[in-house]
Amino acid sequence: MEGQSRWEKVFDAIRTSLWGVGIIATVLGARSLGAFHALELMALDRFLTLNTQLSIESTDEDITLVEIDPPHVQGSVEKGYTITADSLADILETIFANEPTVVGADIVSYRITGENQERLRSLINQHSNLITVANYSSSNSAEPITGLSKSQLEDQVGFNDLVFDRDGIIRRAFLGSYFLSDEADSYKISFAIQVAKGHFYSKAQADEGKRFEIENGIRDPDTMRFESREIPRLVSNYGYTEQQIGGVQTLINYRGNPKPFEVVTVSDLLEPQTDRSSLIKDKIIILSLAGAAHDFAIPVTIADRTLDESPLASGIEIQTHIISQIVQAVEEQRPLIWTGRTAQYVFLVGVSILGISCGRFSKDTLSGLISLLVTVFASIFLSYLFLLRLGLWLPLTAALVSTTANGLVYINYAQNKRRSEKMIQQLDLALDNERQLSERLAFERKKTIENMFDSIHNGPLQTLANLLRRTRDATIDLPDICLGLEDLNREIRYIGDSIKQDAHDQKDSLDVSYAGTKFDLDIPLQELFQEVYDAMLSRPLLGFSNLKFTIISFAPIESEILSIDTKRKLCRFLEEALGNVGKHALGATRLVVTGKNKDNHYELTVADNGSGGNGNEVETGEGTRIGKEVEKITGGKFIHKPNKPKGFFCQLTFPLST
């Protein structure tokens, strides 16, 4: 039985574990089919938005965004401003005069008008930390500024193409890419990387002798590395496929501040009272035309869309975020967003197991649900914390679905199991009660029969024995026999009536059929003894007929420690002992009936000097039986022996303390 139930337990554990495995497998399957991608992206957006709302980070002090506004630009906002090469060169000269680390001019070539481009080229020649842009997207592609050398094209031009997700939101950034349009050597580096690189070069130069190189990654050879810091390359994950990811891309960790960068207009910058040095010196300057269209959705802005303010981002803002995250990652160890399959699976399975535990190890349904809720919130918090601190992007929604499903299934299972266990327990309890009841009934029945037997034995049977003996000895005449039979009749009837009455009232009493009465077992034991003695001595038994004197004394006894049943049995014992005197102690002249306290024991003695107990009479019968019973019930000792010089001696000694 034991082994079987243990196997059953193991089997049950395996069977129930399979549900959890099934749920996790289902979630993983659904995930691989893309069921959660949209939700995961939403979760990421939420977290990034939360960063911004909580202003988790400060404004990036290293970057100043300079907008060139009228009168330095021409045209209208609707069509987009243009700028003459001369004005641009003027502005650039002013900026370079204040020693920035790098200047990124995110102004495409077709917006630069005027003939005097030579000034710009000489500025590009003069300042290797001046970065300009190109664009290779089909809609508004823009060539680099014409007439640049090959090395200038490689090191000072970056493409500012943006990459859109399917939902139109920009979460990724190009690091570099091949573009089909060009000749063989068409690998281009993005504007952000070029600016960051220019920044690091300048810093390294200022540091004397130090060289700074952009190299391939060590862990991931396909990505870029600035000194020890690799930029995590986006691989096919979360619905991003290889086809979608052209070139080297990374996720943008938008800076968590509503005002991520310092923005100034050129007009303000040129104001005489402006402290230009503090805005420009040793900083990355991103130059753009004012009025750039704000028509790009980024995660940080979509949260506010419900307000219908459409605070979309401009391309230059997004570029600045990318530059900022790279510079900060290298210089400040700010996390870049990355992800890994192992981490994803560990998180998903781990949290799911927590969900299972909520069902398995909670005491009741409510606590199960509460712990599940805690688990859900903890995993949300944990995944947010991972993103914030390590940049690790975890599959939160899939994990939540798996956890909740597992939690609910197992809580439900545990509830059902508890219910059935409780029912089994109740059933067991009921059965146990019934068993106890039947045992008690059997015990009561035995006690009642014993009681009745004692009543009959010490009452009518004694009378009958006496009558028989006297008839055999022919010491009795007919009228006396008649009287004796009448006694017998009365005693037997009394026992019958008494049993019936006992069934009605619950009072504990001792049947004394020969006296036609009952003794209340609640009174002190020595008084009961006295009453039993008196009633017995009133019976016309042969052994009493010659008594000359009786030594009688019952010392008081603490009868509270004795149960009613014990008292009843002790009375029966005395009755029986006196009955034996009456039956066998022919010619007895003295009788000793004493109860004494001795050494915390009570010693009950009945002794006579009759003719019984000469040793030739076999000691069997009820005297011994009741003696044995009373020994057992009181834990005492019963002695039964011939008295000297003649007669019988019987003594019961029982302990008074328990």
Added chain:
Amino acid sequence: MVPISSEAPTGKILIVDDHQVVLSGTIDILRQHYPRYELLTAKTAQEALEKLANHHLNLAILDLSIPDALHQDARVETGIELLRQVMKHYPEQNIAIQSTYIKALVRVRSEIDSHQGGFTIVDKSMSSQDIFQRIDGALKGFSHTRGIKALQAGIELKPEWLQVLTFAFHEGLQDKAIAQELSVQPSTIRHYWNKLYDVLEIDPELDKKEGKNLRSLTEIRARERGLLD
């Protein structure tokens, strides 16, 4: 009629009975014989215990069927309980039981036999003269409890009483010596003698009047009854 003398003894007697008629009757008898005694009465067990506590009584005459407190039913059990209390707390109190339920005393007989004061039993159906004699016996410290002895037990004795007989008549010891032998007070030995008179059916007052020596009479009776070999 007993002459009223100036040196008639004085004291207090308590009569407990819930029936006014019985009470009056008993009081009449007592007034005749003990004109100088103060007679107290109580109708309930509680009242009786109160009077016992507050007065030094020469005798308490108790009914067995009495109520515990006013307006309660009279029960023999209450009277027995009262008697138990009295014997327990006033072991030398002279007591006379005056009742129609004297058979109920059987179960407290062991205590009655151990009681050191006078103890007599009066059946209410007895004549005034007999009633007075029993009451007087109790007042004088004697015992008369034959009415509650077992039918065929012969003479019922406590083990100590038999020892007193043996010491006195086999070894000729005096009370004082017996008391030493038994490690009890001499007064206890006197109390044992009184009990022996009772079981041997010696009426100390009457027999003395008839010019008999109580101890000698006791020895004769004891030998007759087989108590002494």
